[in-house]
Amino acid sequence: MSLLQASQEVDSSFDNIPVIDLKDIGNKDQATRQRLVQEVRDACMQVGFFYVKNHGISDEVVQAAYLASKELFALPEDIKMEIEYKKTPNHMGYSPLLSSNNDPQNAGDLMEGFEFGYEPTEKKGGGVDGVRDDGITVANIWPANSPGFRETVLQYYHAALGVGELLFPLFALALDLPENFFEDKTRHSAALMKLLHYPPQVGEVDERIMGIGAHTDWECFTILWQEPEIQALQVLNNDKEWIKAPPLPGTLVINLGDQLARWTNDVFKSTVHRAVNRSGMHRYSIPVFVGTDYNVPLEPIASCVSGDRPPKYEVITAGDYVKSRFKAAYGQ
Ligand SMILES: O=C(O)CCC(=O)C(=O)O
Numbered sequence: 001m002s003l004l005q006a007s008q009e010v011d012s013s014f015d016n017i018p019v020i021d022l023k024d025i026g027n028k029d030q031a032t033r034q035r036l037v038q039e040v041r042d043a044c045m046q047v048g049f050f051y052v053k054n055h056g057i058s059d060e061v062v063q064a065a066y067l068a069s070k071e072l073f074a075l076p077e078d079i080k081m082e083i084e085y086k087k088t089p090n091h092m093g094y095s096p097l098l099s100s101n102n103d104p105q106n107a108g109d110l111m112e113g114f115e116f117g118y119e120p121t122e123k124k125g126g127g128v129d130g131v132r133d134d135g136i137t138v139a140n141i142w143p144a145n146s147p148g149f150r151e152t153v154l155q156y157y158h159a160a161l162g163v164g165e166l167l168f169p170l171f172a173l174a175l176d177l178p179e180n181f182f183e184d185k186t187r188h189s190a191a192l193m194k195l196l197h198y199p200p201q202v203g204e205v206d207e208r209i210m211g212i213g214a215h216t217d218w219e220c221f222t223i224l225w226q227e228p229e230i231q232a233l234q235v236l237n238n239d240k241e242w243i244k245a246p247p248l249p250g251t252l253v254i255n256l257g258d259q260l261a262r263w264t265n266d267v268f269k270s271t272v273h274r275a276v277n278r279s280g281m282h283r284y285s286i287p288v289f290v291g292t293d294y295n296v297p298l299e300p301i302a303s304c305v306s307g308d309r310p311p312k313y314e315v316i317t318a319g320d321y322v323k324s325r326f327k328a329a330y331g332q
């Protein structure tokens with residue numbers, strides 16, 4: 001069945017998020033690979049979200065990033081504000097509570113964050129990397145007097161990039177494209193990592209106050225680590241029901257973003273989601289947003305367009321798209 005035919009028959013009234021085991025990802029056996037690709041295709045068409053287990057990021061690397069994140073957010077507010085995102089041209093750095101607003105219906109997101117883009121682990125200090133001088137990842141900003149912080153979080157970042165490199169060929173195969181379709185479009189690691197902290201929300205439930213309001217992600221896909229045992233993430237299905245995406249031990253959440261929806265003319269779903277922390281405890285999460293290089297135009301692939309299904313989106317480069325979404329979320 002062609003992609004478009006399959007897409008017409010898709011039922012997106014899911015009530016849970018599929019789990020995909022990556023243990024066979026290096027297995028070259030045709031049938032094994034085909035099974036994995038089919039699982040990815042179904043998840044991308046029906047849900048836009050899936051968990052991965054056996055993803056290859058070690059517990060040590062995850063734990064170290066988690067602890068570094070907790071330590072960062074525990075710093076006094078005035079210290080954190082020294083690296084506020086407004087001090088960079090590209091919104092990297094610290095964003096205090098309520099500084100972003102992902103859902104225009106809401107008053108702001110009740111979370112604080114710290115965001116950075118590509119840097120090799122060995123480089124000392126943040127700064128300009130000529131290859132990526134694209135207006136988005138030109139300047140990271142790092143907390144002063146936090147020894148080891150930069151190295152620790154970059155270690156996680158690079159491990160997540162490795163997961164991304166495993167996933168791109170699967171997405172390509174799931175779209176009936178050559179396995180290496182994304183290779184020349186992802187040479188510069190246009191990935192941003194964000195540490196997030198959601199303080200507990202207590203008291204009366206107000207639907208307009210979310211940790212992060214309803215939104216879609218902006219890149220190709222997001223690799224999300226969630227704090228164990230705290231339910232916060234919710235995913236919207238086609239029946240407009242919020243489906244819980246609880247943390248499952250040992251897994252990461254993969255969710256598709258708008259770039260893949262644009263590449264595929266919505267054959268793959270960039271699904272609306274939100275998070276709210278009513279657990280009474282502090283919650284931390286770590287998304288890594290993986291996209292195509294910022295100069296790459298997001299042109300719908302031929303197998304996702306037909307006379308009945310004309311292109312839904314104007315062509316825009318990945319970079320311009322991400323910039324426009326930053327502007328909308330931060331109001332500048
Ligand atoms: O913290 C979470 O579970 C979700 C975060 C998220 O959706 C985002 O940062 O785009």
Ligand SMILES: [Fe+2]
Pocket residue numbers: 215216217222273
């Ligand atoms: Fe998101």
